[in-house]
Structures are given as C-alpha cells and as structure tokens.
Amino acid sequence: MRDYEDGLAAAQHGYTVADAVNDWLDFGLSSRDPNTVATRRSLATHHVIPALGARKLRELSAEDVDRWLQEKSRTLSTRTLQDIKSILSRAIKRAQARDKVKRNVVLLCDTPTGQVGRPSKSLTLPQAEALLEHCDGSTMGTYVLLSLLTGARTEELRALTWSHIDLRGDPHTTPPILPHMMVWRSVRAGGDTKTRTSRRTLALPQRCIDALHGHRTRQAAQRKLAGDRWADHDLVFASEAGTPLDSANVRRGFRRIAAAAGLNATDWTPRELRHSFVSVLSDARVPIEVISRLVGHAGGSSVTEEIYRKQLRPVIDEGATAMDRVFPTAPGSHSVSHSPRPRTAERPGPELR
Structure with a gap:
C-alpha cells in the first residue's frame, strides 16, 4: 500500500x-x-x-x-x-x-576465503636467460623477448602497432628522445588499456631495438609474399596474412619457445613473462615506485596521475636501462648503447582522455 x-x-x-x-x-x-x-x-x-x-x-x-x-x-x-x-x-x-x-x-554479505588458486610465479634469472637465448628470429620470438624485457601485458602487445614504435628516437632534442614504444592500446573492448595509468610510453632496451629491426624486415617479406591476401592492420605482431593474433596463438607460440629453452612448457603462461619482468627489476634493486610506473599499475600520487593523464607522456627509461644491464646486447651487435640515459624524454602525442 x-x-x-x-x-x-x-x-x-x-x-x-x-x-x-x-x-x-x-x-x-x-x-x-x-x-x-x-x-x-x-x-x-x-x-x-x-x-x-x-x-x-x-x-x-x-x-x-x-x-x-x-x-x-x-x-x-x-x-x-x-x-x-x-x-x-x-x-x-x-x-x-x-x-x-x-x-x-x-x-x-562478506566473501568467504576460498580454495588456493594457481599461484603466479616468475622465471629465475637463469630461466629468463635461457628463454631469451631461444627467442629465435620469428614473430613469437620477438613477442616473448619484448614481453619479458618491457613487462607489457599480452593484450597490449597483441594490439601494438608500428605507428606506436620509434626505433630511432631523436638524440638531438633536449632532452634526447630515446627509442621507445607507446603502450596506448589493447585488445580489450574499445581498444583502450586496462586503466588510465596503463597508458604509458616506455624506452626500449637495446635487445628489443635489435629484435624489432629484424622483425620489421621479416614482416615486410611476409607482406610481399602474401600479396593481396595481406590484411594491413599495421600490427607489430600478426599472422602470416597480417591478421591479429588471438590468445591461443600466443600461448602455443610461447610454449614452443619455453620447451626449447628447457622449461616445462605446460607450467608457464605468457602472462608470467610480466611477473618475471617485475621480479628481475626487483632483484636489480629498482624501486617499487619505478616498477609500478613501468608496468602501468594504478598508484602513486594523484597529482602525478593527473599530470600524466592530461599532458605529454614521458618516456619511462628506467626499465630499459635496467634490462640493458641485466641482459647485455649480444656480442657482435651493430647497435649503439644509449649510455648514459637521461631520466625522461618527451614525445608529442594526442591529449590523453
């Protein structure tokens, strides 16, 4: 009533x-x-x-x-x-x-404590080195290397485009712009990253720069071979016809490389490359605040978050510097190491919404 x-x-x-x-x-x-x-x-x-x-x-x-x-x-x-x-x-x-x-x-109602799920784990340094040694000249080899040395999420790498990769930088600016990748997209609904702080620009370790140069050359040959069958999405990591990779493609490719490196492939998943990135940096005594920025976790001061959301994104170079120290450039590489690296560099880009 x-x-x-x-x-x-x-x-x-x-x-x-x-x-x-x-x-x-x-x-x-x-x-x-x-x-x-x-x-x-x-x-x-x-x-x-x-x-x-x-x-x-x-x-x-x-x-x-x-x-x-x-x-x-x-x-x-x-x-x-x-x-x-x-x-x-x-x-x-x-x-x-x-x-x-x-x-x-x-x-x-409160949520009770349930059963213990599958624990997340990370590669040891010897396991990570073995994995990198078997990152052959293939799409998935470059994918695994980039994931391990930058900490990018698998859904972010699957959506990465060449327009968001700069392998040359600009050493003549002040401060110099380092070779970097813009982690601004993902395969999530709407194409945006997981959170606002996930949208970041990362300087690339030298091994990533070398691998991406070779990968771009191989992909150009694949494009020419495919001819009209090539679906041009500008993707860095794509199939032999240029189409996007799905999670099953990535999982199979990663496990093939893991098995070649002597790991029990069924015990590992691609997302644990990101866990391994955090573990390696932590062992290298990189501050947790820096690691949080590199992996795009929400946190830090609200002022910093507001500045990053509305203004130019800095190229966060601490991860690349640490990875160059932990995993030195392979002998005989023609690339020149960026040393010393300035703390940040800026690159113009669209306003972040």
Missing part, C-alpha cells in the same frame, strides 16, 4: 533470482568484451542459477547468500567467489532499478 501511494509499480511476486540474473546477462553487459560476457555467463549458469535461481527474488535473504557462498568456498577460489557474488549483486541492483525488489541483500 505504501509503494502504491508513493507511485511505485507493484513488484512481481513470481520474479525469481534466475529472471534477474538472465536479464542482467542479456542487457547489462552490452558494452563489455565478448570474452568477459562469455565468462560471466558461464559462471552464472554453473554457479548462481543452479543454486539460487528458483528462489523468488523478493524472498532471497542475506542468510541464503551467506550459506550459498560458504558452500561454494569448499571448491572455488576466493577470486571466483568474488566474481559470482558480483554477478548476483549486479543482477539484483538492476532489478532494484526496475522496482522488482526493495533492497540488495548481497551487500550485507
């Missing part, structure tokens, strides 16, 4: 949790990446709907949610528990906005 007097629509008594979750899956994820949508749908259909779907939404209690999460904690990791709880909470929030239910009981 109070809802009626306030002009609110009467809630449907038969509206279930499954109705709310399916409505959110169908209409609440329209702007998300297809892989994200598929993952959320799988979690909902396997863990949320079977356990709670038949309950009437208006009768769902915090105790019901607590018991459900506690039961799931026996088999699922803490991260997965957080994900399925988020799915239920977002579905109920959408239902709230449509007057299907008065409150979101999920907000009253």
Whole structure:
C-alpha cells in the first residue's frame, strides 16, 4: 500500500533470482568484451542459477547468500567467489532499478576465503636467460623477448602497432628522445588499456631495438609474399596474412619457445613473462615506485596521475636501462648503447582522455 501511494509499480511476486540474473546477462553487459560476457555467463549458469535461481527474488535473504557462498568456498577460489557474488549483486541492483525488489541483500554479505588458486610465479634469472637465448628470429620470438624485457601485458602487445614504435628516437632534442614504444592500446573492448595509468610510453632496451629491426624486415617479406591476401592492420605482431593474433596463438607460440629453452612448457603462461619482468627489476634493486610506473599499475600520487593523464607522456627509461644491464646486447651487435640515459624524454602525442 505504501509503494502504491508513493507511485511505485507493484513488484512481481513470481520474479525469481534466475529472471534477474538472465536479464542482467542479456542487457547489462552490452558494452563489455565478448570474452568477459562469455565468462560471466558461464559462471552464472554453473554457479548462481543452479543454486539460487528458483528462489523468488523478493524472498532471497542475506542468510541464503551467506550459506550459498560458504558452500561454494569448499571448491572455488576466493577470486571466483568474488566474481559470482558480483554477478548476483549486479543482477539484483538492476532489478532494484526496475522496482522488482526493495533492497540488495548481497551487500550485507562478506566473501568467504576460498580454495588456493594457481599461484603466479616468475622465471629465475637463469630461466629468463635461457628463454631469451631461444627467442629465435620469428614473430613469437620477438613477442616473448619484448614481453619479458618491457613487462607489457599480452593484450597490449597483441594490439601494438608500428605507428606506436620509434626505433630511432631523436638524440638531438633536449632532452634526447630515446627509442621507445607507446603502450596506448589493447585488445580489450574499445581498444583502450586496462586503466588510465596503463597508458604509458616506455624506452626500449637495446635487445628489443635489435629484435624489432629484424622483425620489421621479416614482416615486410611476409607482406610481399602474401600479396593481396595481406590484411594491413599495421600490427607489430600478426599472422602470416597480417591478421591479429588471438590468445591461443600466443600461448602455443610461447610454449614452443619455453620447451626449447628447457622449461616445462605446460607450467608457464605468457602472462608470467610480466611477473618475471617485475621480479628481475626487483632483484636489480629498482624501486617499487619505478616498477609500478613501468608496468602501468594504478598508484602513486594523484597529482602525478593527473599530470600524466592530461599532458605529454614521458618516456619511462628506467626499465630499459635496467634490462640493458641485466641482459647485455649480444656480442657482435651493430647497435649503439644509449649510455648514459637521461631520466625522461618527451614525445608529442594526442591529449590523453
């Protein structure tokens, strides 16, 4: 009666949790990446709907949610528990906005600790050196080398274009502009990086510069051989026809190189190259604040974040300097080392939004 007097629509008594979750899956994820949508749908259909779907939404209690999460904690990791709880909470929030239910009981519940998931690990220095020795003159060899020596995410490297690579720099400016790559894109929905601080410009270690020179020459030969079949997306890492690589392509190529380096290939994934980058820099006593900037993690002072978002991006060179020290240029290389390196250099670019 109070809802009626306030002009609110009467809630449907038969509206279930499954109705709310399916409505959110169908209409609440329209702007998300297809892989994200598929993952959320799988979690909902396997863990949320079977356990709670038949309950009437208006009768769902915090105790019901607590018991459900506690039961799931026996088999699922803490991260997965957080994900399925988020799915239920977002579905109920959408239902709230449509007057299907008065409150979101999920907000009253805590996430229990789940099972230990697969731990992230990093390569030791000897393992990293062995991997680099087997980064042959191939697309994936260059990919692995660049990932290990710059810490770029796999989704960032798959979207990297030649227009965002500068292998020459400009030593005549003040301060000099070093050879660098602009990590400004990813294969995520909309093409943007994971966070604002993920959008960064990194000076390249000398081994990366040498490898990219050779890779560009090989790719030009592939383009000529493919002729009209070549799909020109300006991608640094592409198939033999110029098309984008997917995650399965990268995983297979990485494991081939890992096996050649004497590693148990099934124990490693491409994302652990990024973990290894952080580990190598930490062992080289690079400050954590610098590592955070290099890998594009959110953090640091809000003033710095605001300046980086609105003004020119500096070329962060500490990572390249450290990697040149840890992994020296191969003997006989014709390239000239940038030593000493200035702390930063700037390159004009579009305003970051």
